[in-house]
Structure formats: C-alpha cells, structure tokens
Amino acid sequence: MKEIGVGILGFGTVGAGVAEGLLRNRKLMAERLGVDIVLKRIADVDITTDRGVRVDPDVLTTDAQAVIAAPDVRIIVETIGGTGVARTFVLAALNAGKAVVTANKKLLAEYGKEIFDTAKKNGVDIYFGASVGGGIPIIRSLREGLAGNEILQIHGILNGTCNYILTRMENEGKPFDEVLADAQKLGYAEANPSLDIDGFDTAHKACILSALAYGFQPALDQVQVEGIRNLSGLDVKYAADFGYRIKLLAVVARHDADIEVGVHPTLVPFSHMLASVNGVFNAAMVRGDLVGDTLFYGRGAGRLPTASTVVGDIGDIARNMAHGETRYARAVPEYGEGATKLRAPGDIVSRFYLRFMVADRAGSFGTLSTTLGRHGVSISAATQKDEDGGETGYVPVVVLTHPAPAKALDAALAEITEAGIVNESPVKLRML
Numbered sequence: 102m103k104e105i106g107v108g109i110l111g112f113g114t115v116g117a118g119v120a121e122g123l124l125r126n127r128k129l130m131a132e133r134l135g136v137d138i139v140l141k142r143i144a145d146v147d148i149t150t151d152r153g154v155r156v157d158p159d160v161l162t163t164d165a166q167a168v169i170a171a172p173d174v175r176i177i178v179e180t181i182g183g184t185g186v187a188r189t190f191v192l193a194a195l196n197a198g199k200a201v202v203t204a205n206k207k208l209l210a211e212y213g214k215e216i217f218d219t220a221k222k223n224g225v226d227i228y229f230g231a232s233v234g235g236g237i238p239i240i241r242s243l244r245e246g247l248a249g250n251e252i253l254q255i256h257g258i259l260n261g262t263c264n265y266i267l268t269r270m271e272n273e274g275k276p277f278d279e280v281l282a283d284a285q286k287l288g289y290a291e292a293n294p295s296l297d298i299d300g301f302d303t304a305h306k307a308c309i310l311s312a313l314a315y316g317f318q319p320a321l322d323q324v325q326v327e328g329i330r331n332l333s334g335l336d337v338k339y340a341a342d343f344g345y346r347i348k349l350l351a352v353v354a355r356h357d358a359d360i361e362v363g364v365h366p367t368l369v370p371f372s373h374m375l376a377s378v379n380g381v382f383n384a385a386m387v388r389g390d391l392v393g394d395t396l397f398y399g400r401g402a403g404r405l406p407t408a409s410t411v412v413g414d415i416g417d418i419a420r421n422m423a424h425g426e427t428r429y430a431r432a433v434p435e436y437g438e439g440a441t442k443l444r445a446p447g448d449i450v451s452r453f454y455l456r457f458m459v460a461d462r463a464g465s466f467g468t469l470s471t472t473l474g475r476h477g478v479s480i481s482a483a484t485q486k487d488e489d490g491g492e493t494g495y496v497p498v499v500v501l502t503h504p505a506p507a508k509a510l511d512a513a514l515a516e517i518t519e520a521g522i523v524n525e526s527p528v529k530l531r532m533l
Contacts, residue, residue, distance in 0.1 A: 102137045103137065104119060105423070106142075106175055108142040109142070109143045110144050110179050110181065112145035112147070112161075115411065122157055126412070130463055136419045138233050143156060144163065144167070148161040165190050166190075175199060176422075177201050179204075180205075184208050184211055185206055191216060192215070192219055200227065201227045204230075204235075209232055210321055226418045226421060228417060234397065235401040236405075236407060237410075242395070252314040253389065255310050256351070256385070257323035257383070258384050259306045260383070262284060262297040263349040263381065264381060269283070271346060276334050277332055288478065302323075304326045307324065307351035314353060319362050329366050345368035347368055349365070358442065359448075361444045368530055369533045374395075375533070378398065382401065384398040385399070427478070450507075451532065454532055455499070456527065457501050457527045459497075460522050461494050461495060472517050480502060484499050494526045495518065
C-alpha cells in the first residue's frame with residue numbers, strides 16, 4: 102500500500118486534534134482510501150506542553166521549514182492561524198511542491214488569491230474545508246455536491262460565540278455584557294472577543310463562501326459588517342413578540358451581475374430552519390437553482406469537529422496522490438474579474454425592523470409614518486410597546502417594514518432624527 106507522509110505546522114488545539122485523528126484512525130483510513138497516511142512531523146514553538154495526544158517525541162520539532170523541506174512529507178497541514186508566519190509557511194510549502202490543508206479563514210479571506218494562484222502555478226492541491234463551519238461540510242458541498250447548481254444565496258450562522266450569546270439573551274433575558282462575561286468564563290469567547298462579536302470572523306467566512314459560490318471574493322474592508330456588541334435585550338424581546346429570533350447572519354447572494362456579501366444581526370422567523378440553530382452550533386442554508394434549499398448544521402469549532410474536516414481533506418489529497426492526480430482546479434475557486442462587482446450596501450433591498458424612542462405626544466407617530474412613506478418605505482406592522490411615556494416622555498415604537506432599499510430607509514431615518522420626535526438614533530435590523 103502506498104504511503105503518504107503528513108507534516109503539521111502548529112500544535113495547538115486544532116493541530117493536536119488533527120494529530121489525534123490521524124493516529125487514531127490510520128488503519129480505518131487506509132482501508133477506506135487504499136493509501137497509508139502517516140504522521141511524519143509536527144512543528145511548533147512549544148513542543149513540551151502536553152496536548153493530550155501521544156506522539157513519538159522524534160516527530161516533534163521547532164523548525165517548521167525543516168518539516169516543509171522533508172522529502173518524506175508530501176502534505177503540509179497549517180493550523181497556526183493568523184496571517185503572519187502562517188502565510189509565509191503556506192506559500193513556502195506550495196512553492197516546494199507540497200499539497201496544503203488549512204483551516205485558516207483569515208489567511209484565505211485576506212490572501213486567498215495569492216495562495217490559490219501559487220497552488221495552481223505549482224500544480225499542487227490546497228484544501229480548506231474547515232475554514233468555514235469547522236466540522237460542517239459546507240466547503241466540500243459547494244465544491245462538489247452542488248457544483249451543478251447556480252447558487253442563488255447563502256445564509257449562514259457561522260460564529261458559535263455570537264450564537265451562544267444571542268441564544269442566552271433570548272432564553273434568559275440577560276443583557277449582552279453579562280452573557281459575554283459568562284461565555285468568556287466557559288471558554289466560548291476569547292479574552293478579547295472583538296473578532297467574534299464585531300462580526301469579522303463571520304465576514305472572513307462570508308468572503309470565502311462568495312469565492313466558492315461565485316468566483317468573486319471582495320476585499321474585507323469593502324464588506325458591510327455589523328456585529329452584536331450594541332444589540333439591546335429590548336430588541337431581542339420585541340423581535341420575539343413579533344415571532345422572530347435574532348441571529349448574526351452571513352449573507353452571500355447574487356443579484357444579476359452584482360454579488361451581495363455582508364454580515365448583519367437579522368430577524369429570522371421562528372418557522373425558519375435557521376431559527377432553531379442555538380447555542381454554539383453553526384449552520385448554513387444554501388439555495389441552488391436545481392436543489393432548492395439545503396441546510397448544513399453542526400459544530401462550527403472545537404478540537405475534534407474541526408480536525409474531522411481537516412483529516413477528511415488530508416484523505417482526499419492522499420487519495421489523489423495515490424492515483425497520480427492533482428485536483429487543484431476543482432478545489433480552488435477561479436476569481437472573477439470584470440463585470441462582477443460587490444453590490445453597494447444602499448442598493449440592497451430588505452425588510453427591516455425599526456425601533457424608535459418617540460416623543461409621547463400627539464402627531465409624533467404620524468410624522469414618523471409619513472416620513473417613511475415619503476421615502477417609499479411601507480410599514481407592514483407597528484406597535485407602541487409602552488403607552489405610558491413614564492419619566493422620560495418618550496416611548497418605544499417598533500415598526501416592521503415591507504422590502505425597501507437600504508438607502509431609501511437611511512434617508513428616511515435621517516429625516517426622522519432631525520425632526521426632533523425621537524431622543525436617540527433609531528435601531529435598524531434586517532429581516533429574513
């Protein structure tokens with residue numbers, strides 16, 4: 102049986118999980134794939150800390166370049182993370198003719214074109230199935246199972262930290278800051294949670310999905326990204342009163358020649374399948390022109406779920422090598438240029454949830470509704486949540502709109518704010 106050697110760069114949570122998977126299931130994979138996948142090297146700056154997996158000490162090294170150069174290593178697995186040395190090592194491996202497997206969404210979102218072009222130039226595979234959704238096979242499905250479909254849209258809950266926070270805010274009525282602190286204590290949120298709660302982790306994944314679905318990956322700084330840091334428990338409660346649950350959604354969709362890519366807290370109807378995705382779980386709903394709606398659900402992070410996808414990618418590459426094939430053209434998106442462009446945020450049409458703190462006096466709501474109507478924004482439902490203005494003299498008014506262009510709504514909200522009938526900026530959330 103042909104033997105294929107693997108080298109892992111980075112022996113942290115995911116790297117240790119990959120090592121565990123390769124060692125535990127080596128015989129099983131050999132039986133299924135017809136090739137013996139052997140863990141040859143692991144490189145990390147720290148090779149003394151116990152990772153909870155037994156490896157031969159001779160496999161461990163602090164020299165990543167030596168792993169890349171090793172003649173018995175044909176597949177390099179990058180689990181370092183970030184865009185510093187990880188980028189350097191991935192490019193070095195590809196240029197050395199080694200196949201690469203990575204779960205590094207930030208690296209692919211920011212340097213994807215350079216990396217994929219390098220893989221193609223050298224005629225080697227690069228697989229990245231765990232970069233979006235951890236253990237969920239969304240990447241593989243877009244690349245293979247749905248290859249015969251025109252992808253109409255993708256909506257994804259792609260960050261477990263945010264989904265955990267939103268679930269508890271709704272179920273327990275706790276404020277954002279309190280739930281975030283609990284998530285940090287439990288290890289679901291980082292000490293510095295900005296990448297997650299401000300939406301950028303989800304945005305990295307949305308960019309990768311856009312590249313796979315449409316051959317178009319926008320620059321991250323051009324993508325509209327809204328996180329959940331400023332989300333009020335009031336809006337979580339009021340959304341539920343209307344039959345909606347708030348989720349942080351990645352949105353990727355085609356609109357003729359334009360591609361929409363964005364991240365937004367979004368009201369999802371209770372009846373929608375994504376509304377039932379709770380806690381740290383992730384899900385992606387893909388709509389194809391032939392298959393209709395498909396849902397991919399599971400754990401989006403964690404040592405073994407992520408390792409499961411990485412090990413699956415290693416197996417695919419090893420099988421390719423055993424048969425003398427390289428399938429980089431299938432694994433790597435062709436980046437579109439020319440007519441395809443990112444849709445401007447103001448041109449996106451959506452339903453919206455709006456919350457105003459409106460002066461508790463006659464005519465205030467009339468001014469509000471007239472202004473929305475003048476800008477072409479039609480109201481589908483509205484309610485005043487507190488008939489007594491209390492000590493402030495302002496009451497919360499919640500409005501749900503029919504579909505409207507975002508730029509028309511923004512113009513209306515600016516006019517309402519200037520009219521002096523609200524005492525704070527209106528809350529605006531998208532609706533699915």
